[in-house]
Amino acid sequence: MSMAADDRELRDESLDGLQLSAQLERIWRTPSGLLGALMSVDHKVVGRRYIVTAFAFLLLGGILAMLMRVQLAGPEKTFLSPDKYNQIFTMHGSTMMFLFAVPVMEAFAVYLVPLMVGTRNIAFPRLNAFSFWMFLFGGCFLWISFLLNVGPDVGWFAYVPLSSLQFTPTKRADVWAQMITFTEVAALAVAVEIVVTVFKLRAPGMTLDRIPLFVWAMLVTAFLVMFAMPSIMVASTSLILDRLVNTRFYDSSSGGHPLLWQHLFWFFGHPEVYIIFIPGTGMVSMILATFARRPVIGYPVIILSLIAIGFLSFGLWVHHMFVTGLPQLGAGLFTASSMLIAVPSGLQIFCWLATLWDGRPVYRTPLLFVLGFIAIFVIGGLSGVMVASVPIDTQVHDTYFVVAHFHYVLIGGAVFPLLGAVYYWFPKITGRMLSESVGRWNFWLAFIGFNVAFFPMHILGLIGMPRRVYTYTAEMGWERLNLLSSVGAFIFALSFALLLANVIYSLRKGARAGDNPWNASTLEWATSSPPPPHNFDRIPVVKHRDPLWADSESLPVVAGLSAERREVLLTSLAEAEPQVREASPEPSIWPLLTAIATTVFFIGSIFTPWAVLWGTPPMAITLIGWFWPTGSREDEA
């Protein structure tokens, strides 16, 4: 620590409460005006934008789902042409996976993790801003392409050779592949920030065994992102190369192989499910502790389960390929490894049940969503055990049974906790409560609508309905279950309309939340709602896993950070002992400009390989601008 060198600097200990608040707010706030907004590096501002954008994509993806349910409500409907239908189901899957599910979880993490670990900003805040812009531009690129009728139509999995130049001569497959690049760059950036934030920016005293479970979940997720996403980037980049410059990675007539694509895709694609689901479990653990009015039982069990899921998730991608003609014994081993993931998942469920068993549950909307999560997710997990079996999978693979299964897992396992999380953290983010009575309607419509929509699909799959068909004939006998499913889907959609109405209404008219409306235990509730730009006037010192329950009167704090410039406290990895004061970057326009240059490069390079040549100098220039030394204290630190 270089305390002696700058002892003329204004430190927080020399200011009283109100002065300190005002001073810190002045140096940490986002500049005003449009330019200021574009320059923001505040994790809360970026996180809010991220959340809203991801929900906007949920709305778009949901509209596509409704269009498909109209088309499938009856046999031989002509509501959508086959071409439109194929684009729509591809867009639905791609939007939900790449533009909603993964980003929304990372978005919540961007907002919440720095608050939960008690620091002032996320690590690498400019990278964070860059990540958001990349995500936004990538999503818009995909959707504008779709509206221009060059939306991808090869499925969200884009299997070769269907997505090769020979069978998709238009730009549709390139749009899909390059959208992947955008979103993966964004996701990788956030993953790096989360890991560093959790490892180095925790409040003093927040040892590894005092980290909130949501933060643990996001830490594991971040590692999954870092190991899984490169696989899909390699896959999609090779696809673009095959299509643009005639490489032959996937061409079986020149020594490539289409199954290479499937291995690379699912080596990413299966962990992807856990990248979506693990944050959901983190949300569940947080909500459950608060509303069961006691800490979650089995804190170490849950953490070890999360880590075990993380490792196991890389060892079961082959169960997506059971019908590609792989050796039987190998496939059988992947059955066992796939089923084994039920063990850590089950352990978490047991911990939650025990918590509820011993708790004094308060049945507010967030808890309702968690209870709904348990009922739905367990079905999804058990049907997952079924599809992990090779013989069963040969029947249900690529049928509506699988569609039912993964919607139970993803909506049950991630969206229900997420909706609970929206009700739970909305007061913190906005300072106002969401309406509880609308929340109950929201929950019951979602729960009933979801089950009516997706349960019949299990049966549809078993009675022979394949996925990704734009129509079917009446004599197949699928008509009534499909109609029922469509009705359920619309009820489910209605629940989201209620949520939207609740959010819009509550933003203006909702009851004031106060700092800690739920009497929760973790640090994000120790500051005002919404939090000030600097999060905490003084950095708390953590002495307990549930700091706000243990020290209900006032938290101990640490002093000595600068009150003149943006500064965060770095602590040691395991014990979170204070190590050094570190400058945190000022707002900057360069992340946005870099994202624009990168976007031009990415989009250009699906049309001409020369874009790699003329696309890099602008990127280099913007990056130089980004890192240009300004001679400020920030650079010296």
Added chain:
Amino acid sequence: MPVRVRTALVFLATWLLAACSGRQSALDPQGLQSDQIRHTLFIFLIIAAIVWIAVMVVLGIGMLRRKRASNQPLDLDRRFEEGSGRLILGLGIATVIIVLGLSFVSYAGQRTVFAKDENALTLKIIGHQWWWEVHYEADSPHQSFVTANEIRIPTGQPVKVELESADVIHSFWVPSLTGKMDLITGQKNELQFTAKNAGIYRGQCAEFCGLQHAHMAFAVIALPPDEFGRWRDHENQSANSPADPLGKQGEDLFRGRGCALCHNIRGTLAGGQLGPDLTHVGNRTTVAAGTLPLSPATLGAWIADPQHIKPGNLMPRMPLQSDELIAIIHYLEQLK
């Protein structure tokens, strides 16, 4: 439950599930393999149902039971904490045992389903966007022939299908007989199955293969062995020559109007290799790869405008006068 409610539920269930024993259903097995798979499926299903109900019961009791004494969140009962820890560990071990047990059940089922019989009747199936080319292969070339979209097999005898693709990845799936297997570009897969009962079993492509994936169906017709033998001998012969003038006119038009560029009719000058072989098309049950039942009307509708019935398929619309269309239909119909 009041009787009226029960009646209503039963009615609803029958109304919804009217088609569970359809022609394309994993729940209505007609083959040795599909039987085994359903057996495995039901074992899993029963265990899954027990687990789910157990979880829900515990959840329900946990919600309803008396609250714990202290309302201080951190004032915990040490005995409960330790006891629940042990219980969770025990349940975790129980999960491991269940999962390993199910893995063995699964692997046993897998061995049965994928058991190989060296004496199986061998067919080669090549997937095309959006139809199925079927080769019956025999030791001598004059016993081998090609057909499309319809597979006839003998009952009680193992059948081996060798699966290849001419373009993108498809998947061969006849749920009533066995599970699916992909047809992968540049790779040879195979699948064996045995039909127990005679009947017509519908199959459908199960891997998304482009615009008309939804209309890439086929039929497997299981026949008693002697009947199969007769069919095979007949199918091996060249096409009938039309006896009547209308049929002869149809044959000429078939050649003259471009049909023969893509379609093969053995024993005639029509030798195209791009589309389905039509040598004995009159004997088939469907047109356009299982899209419509075969009749003069549907055949006519298909030829008159293939793009209306199956938009985007590779068969172009040929300009034909109505009398020419009638002649072609007549010709194809008598190719029995």
